[in-house]
Amino acid sequence: MRILLVEDEAHVGEYLVKGLGENGLVVDWVRSGVDAVHHGANVDYDLAILDVGLPGLDGWEVMKRLRATRPLPVLFLTARDRVEDRVRGLELGADDYLVKPFSFSELLARVRVILRRGRQQDATVLTIGDLSLDVLRRRVERAGQRIELTVKEFALLTLFLRRQTEVLSRTLIAELVWEMHFDRDTNVVEVAVRRLRAKVDEPFASSYIHTVRGFGYVMEQRA
Known part of the structure; x- marks a missing residue:
């Protein structure tokens, strides 16, 4: 570099x-x-x-x-x-x-x-562990299993994968994925992350999306 x-x-x-x-x-x-x-x-x-x-x-x-x-x-x-x-x-x-x-x-x-x-x-194919996202084909797989995502879930996962190990605030996520200023009274980010986790994390043995209490979320591999 x-x-x-x-x-x-x-x-x-x-x-x-x-x-x-x-x-x-x-x-x-x-x-x-x-x-x-x-x-x-x-x-x-x-x-x-x-x-x-x-x-x-x-x-x-x-x-x-x-x-x-x-x-x-x-x-x-x-x-x-x-x-x-x-x-x-x-x-x-x-x-x-x-x-x-x-x-x-x-x-x-x-x-x-x-x-x-x-x-x-x-990159056009983003990966972490056994999870992969093909940006051009709009295809997500984990451990060889195809995962169907909504448009916003796909955008949210792409953001997490592109900025792995960075702690992303709820405000930043709202601005980048929904193009909206974050309203503390709305739980749109939390709901979207919960639904995404239900598809890409919960059915599998390990999780990649982690909560950083009081701030936001981070995607990373943990032992």
Whole structure:
């Protein structure tokens, strides 16, 4: 996996190149927005880690230009910790936003989640254990058994499979599957998850969809 790191602070850049490299990632490090756009136009990166305050072009503009030619996941790594800046980054389409100073272990975890999500987004057959979902054929099977799902159940399962090991809030699920703002008085998400579990989990020896009390759900294999 190849990462474009855009960071003008030498000590931060050196630290990240070393740390990410030790974890098996190839990192191209540039220090200006102009260089970032040039590299992005010529190399097929899996992720860009961008500072916001850059010489030449700021991180917002760099992301806009990088994505003008191809889809590219972006993680903002910046000292700008105002809520307004975080909201702006996410509204512009950033995949994540991490404020300096930061823990390298947290950064690495977030990078891995984004990279894993990117690979899953490209896949047409999604799997976990003995469960598989064919996006193009709209076919779901577990342990060789065909499972019939409604349109919304299929969309919900696709979301869980594409974002395995991520804890998904009820609010996020409602927005992505039903395109609605979450109303605390409605139980549409809980009902849908319960019906999905009844089809893909309960008839089998192990479960993949788990409740995270007080927040939402996660799909993962557990011993």
